[in-house]
Amino acid sequence: MKKFTLQEALCLAFCACFIVITRAVFRLHLNIPGHAMFFTMFFLILGRGCVPRLGAATLVGLLAGLLCTLLGMGKGGPLILLKFLLPALIVDLAGLFHNGLAGSYVACAIVGALGAASRFLTIIVVEWIIGMEWDLILQHAVISSACGVVFGVLGSLMAPPIVRKLTAHGLIASHPA
Amino acid sequence: MKKWERAEKGGFQGNAFQYCAGNSPIHRLGAGWKIILAVAFSASAIAAREPWMLVGLLAINLAYYLSAHLGVMNLWRDIRFFLIQMAIILVLYLIKYGFAEGLWPGLRTGCQILLLFLPGTVLLRTTQGTQMMRSLKRIMPERLSFLLFTSLRFVPFFARETREIAMAQRLRGAPVGIRYAWNPVYWRDQFQCLMIPLMVRALKTARSAALSAEARGFEEPRRP
Numbered sequence: 001m002k003k004f005t006l007q008e009a010l011c012l013a014f015c016a017c018f019i020v021i022t023r024a025v026f027r028l029h030l031n032i033p034g035h036a037m038f039f040t041m042f043f044l045i046l047g048r049g050c051v052p053r054l055g056a057a058t059l060v061g062l063l064a065g066l067l068c069t070l071l072g073m074g075k076g077g078p079l080i081l082l083k084f085l086l087p088a089l090i091v092d093l094a095g096l097f098h099n100g101l102a103g104s105y106v107a108c109a110i111v112g113a114l115g116a117a118s119r120f121l122t123i124i125v126v127e128w129i130i131g132m133e134w135d136l137i138l139q140h141a142v143i144s145s146a147c148g149v150v151f152g153v154l155g156s157l158m159a160p161p162i163v164r165k166l167t168a169h170g171l172i173a174s175h176p177a
Numbered sequence: 178m179k180k181w182e183r184a185e186k187g188g189f190q191g192n193a194f195q196y197c198a199g200n201s202p203i204h205r206l207g208a209g210w211k212i213i214l215a216v217a218f219s220a221s222a223i224a225a226r227e228p229w230m231l232v233g234l235l236a237i238n239l240a241y242y243l244s245a246h247l248g249v250m251n252l253w254r255d256i257r258f259f260l261i262q263m264a265i266i267l268v269l270y271l272i273k274y275g276f277a278e279g280l281w282p283g284l285r286t287g288c289q290i291l292l293l294f295l296p297g298t299v300l301l302r303t304t305q306g307t308q309m310m311r312s313l314k315r316i317m318p319e320r321l322s323f324l325l326f327t328s329l330r331f332v333p334f335f336a337r338e339t340r341e342i343a344m345a346q347r348l349r350g351a352p353v354g355i356r357y358a359w360n361p362v363y364w365r366d367q368f369q370c371l372m373i374p375l376m377v378r379a380l381k382t383a384r385s386a387a388l389s390a391e392a393r394g395f396e397e398p399r400r401p
């Protein structure tokens with residue numbers, strides 16, 4: 001994290017801020033399971049697009065998780081950190097392999113699906129600790145996360161046009177597509 | 178009793194897991210102690226396998242929750258999601274093992290998941306953000322805590338900015354608003370209208386906030 005300039009780090013902090021705001025706004029109006037993944041994936045990829053460095057999405061995820069914990073948002077109490085950190089790690093990991101991730105629709109859709117599916121992992125970890133059987137854990141994870149994956153893909157597909165426009169206006173560094 | 182008086186007395190009770198003002202012994206307990214208690218109760222939920230253990234633990238958790246004077250309505254708001262999860266798990270067990278063999282393991286697992294998360298909700302319900310921040314400050318690196326508190330400080334600012342941008346775009350005839358949020362056809366337009374000005378604002382604010390912090394000597398190497 002130290003390698004980010006203060007300006008870059010603050011920009012990422014604001015992306016985390018936006019995740020919290022959209023979460024707060026939409027929990028009051030929409031009651032669709034998994035819809036929070038839409039904005040989570042969007043801002044994680046946008047954060048990575050604005051600051052194309054390793055760890056950018058992770059910092060957004062960490063800060064969003066901490067903010068949500070402090071503001072008492074989301075199901076699962078302090079374990080909400082995992083819900084942001086895992087997709088963020090996936091975005092950063094994908095960024096390692098594809099430098100222009102945030103500007104590419106295909107890459108964003110794949111990362112969005114994988115990132116949203118990482119919610120599987122949180123469910124799997126909790127239920128495995130409790131001692132549930134594998135096939136039941138997997139069935140439950142699929143039922144609970146299917147909507148999240150759809151929203152995650154849709155949210156991540158919204159990022160490339162924004163990143164491209166910001167790049168075109170010279171507001172953020174250009175990315176190879 | 179008037180609405181505002183009720184709100185004053187009970188704190189903000191609209192959403193699940195949100196802080197509720199109060200003066201109960203749990204509210205007065207330090208954040209560190211509450212974290213230790215939450216971890217201990219959650220660990221006990223993982224270890225509990227026998228019915229008497231689960232019933233005992235459920236009673237302890239309920240007593241812990243209600244001794245914070247949070248009330249039954251807040252309890253319902255906090256656990257309703259877990260009750261749905263419990264029902265899904267129970268149905269999966271019943272499908273796989275049948276009624277006789279699947280009922281107990283299904284109920285046990287659902288109960289364990291509820292008991293794993295319930296102590297965390299008491300922590301969130303009874304601990305103010307500032308109190309938690311003080312505890313976090315002791316263990317977090319200086320830069321991360323600066324970023325966290327700055328972003329926390331900017332939450333209302335950006336919420337206001339978003340509203341203003343949305344209003345300006347609506348005046349220009351853009352399909353922005355909750356009415357349009359339901360229809361995926363408008364999502365792309367909404368994003369273009371809201372996110373680009375918002376990100377421009379965020380980039381500008383980040384630049385000025387960074388300059389301001391650096392001018393105040395933030396992260397300057399200390400002289401011996």
